[in-house]
Amino acid sequence: xxxxxxxxxxxxxxxxxxxxxxxxxxxxxxxxxxxxxxxxxxxxxxxxxxxxxxxxxxxxxxxxxxxxxxxxxxxxxxxxxxxxxxxxxxxxxxxxxxxxxxxxxxxxxxxxxxxxxxxxxxxxxxxxxxxxxxxxxxxxxxxxxxxxxxxxxxxxxxxxxxxxxxxxxxxxxxxxxxxxxxxxxxxxxxxxxxxxxxxxxxxxxxxxxxxxxxxxxxxxxxxxxxxxxxxxxxxxxxxxxxxxxxxxxxxxxxxxxxxxxxxxxxxxxxxxxxxxxxxxxxxxxxxxxxx
Numbered sequence: 001x002x003x004x005x006x007x008x009x010x011x012x013x014x015x016x017x018x019x020x021x022x023x024x025x026x027x028x029x030x031x032x033x034x035x036x037x038x039x040x041x042x043x044x045x046x047x048x049x050x051x052x053x054x055x056x057x058x059x060x061x062x063x064x065x066x067x068x069x070x071x072x073x074x075x076x077x078x079x080x081x082x083x084x085x086x087x088x089x090x091x092x093x094x095x096x097x098x099x100x101x102x103x104x105x106x107x108x109x110x111x112x113x114x115x116x117x118x119x120x121x122x123x124x125x126x127x128x129x130x131x132x133x134x135x136x137x138x139x140x141x142x143x144x145x146x147x148x149x150x151x152x153x154x155x156x157x158x159x160x161x162x163x164x165x166x167x168x169x170x171x172x173x174x175x176x177x178x179x180x181x182x183x184x185x186x187x188x189x190x191x192x193x194x195x196x197x198x199x200x201x202x203x204x205x206x207x208x209x210x211x212x213x214x215x216x217x218x219x220x221x222x223x224x225x226x227x228x229x230x231x232x233x234x235x236x237x238x239x240x241x242x243x244x245x246x247x248x249x250x251x252x253x254x255x256x257x258x259x260x261x262x263x264x265x266x267x268x269x270x271x272x273x274x275x276x277x278x279x280x281x282x283x284x285x286x287x288x289x290x291x
Contacts, residue, residue, distance in 0.1 A: 012290050013037055013153060013198055013227040014243040015236045016073065020045040021054035027061045033233040034240060037071040042087050043078075043102055051083065055090035062094035071097035073128060073152075078103040079112055092120035098152045103160065104129030106140025110147040126152035128200070131191065132184040133160035141191035153198030155229065156188035175204070175212050189224055201228035210238050217242030226290060245287050253284035 017035035019027050021042045046054045074096045077083035131154050162170040170181040192199035201220035204213045228239045259269050260281050268277045
């Protein structure tokens with residue numbers, strides 16, 4: 001994973017909790033949710049006639065919570081929607097840790113947002129693109145490697161894309177995805193790996209189904225995602241548990257690192273009767289960095 005996240009003062013993004021930008025009461029409560037980061041939302045959860053007030057509330061909260069130790073992201077409105085410049089004007093001086101960009105379409109979107117941020121004196125906030133919300137975006141996923149130094153990671157969404165293509169649903173009855181949206185999920189995972197940034201799993205919208213969430217999050221961790229977005233504080237402990245390496249995983253990863261440290265010139269080693277090679281070492285180092 002890129003060093004950009006660590007340089008911003010946080011090492012992991014197991015859980016990222018959405019909070020509506022016009023609800024300062026919820027923002028304050030969310031600080032105690034144990035989420036690794038908060039996403040203060042100026043987009044979908046805020047009605048058009050409430051956006052001006054939400055900008056003021058988010059800017060005030062960014063200043064209020066600056067010393068909390070919880071990284072604060074702001075989900076702004078899309079680049080082409082006519083609202084993003086007012087969003088950025090409102091929050092620039094408050095120095096959010098990151099900006100979540102909806103409907104991102106490859107490197108051009110990141111370069112565009114980067115320019116808007118720098119013109120406002122914001123050069124440290126990392127960008128977390130929602131990278132699959134338009135059909136065009138899917139064909140630009142390989143471009144994020146070219147702008148990796150500005151990224152906090154890559155995430156995806158399963159709501160806007162079906163609407164854009166006219167799908168009746170993206171999920172099956174058991175919560176899993178239909179084949180087109182499994183493709184979008186997989187491509188996001190591979191694009192994040194190609195860019196060497198954190199792949200973040202999308203939300204599980206059934207707030208009360210914590211058992212289903214646990215299975216969903218475990219599947220994400222199994223497949224290679226390192227964190228997940230949440231839509232309710234009750235989801236945070238379940239997500240944190242799913243994406244936290246187990247003691248057994250940590251012990252095995254440390255054994256892999258130790259084996260290669262003891263044999264620095266080796267390309268292939270045996271550990272506990274199994275072959276390990278340099279990809280195993282890379283995976284072990286990445287896991288230890290998420291402790």
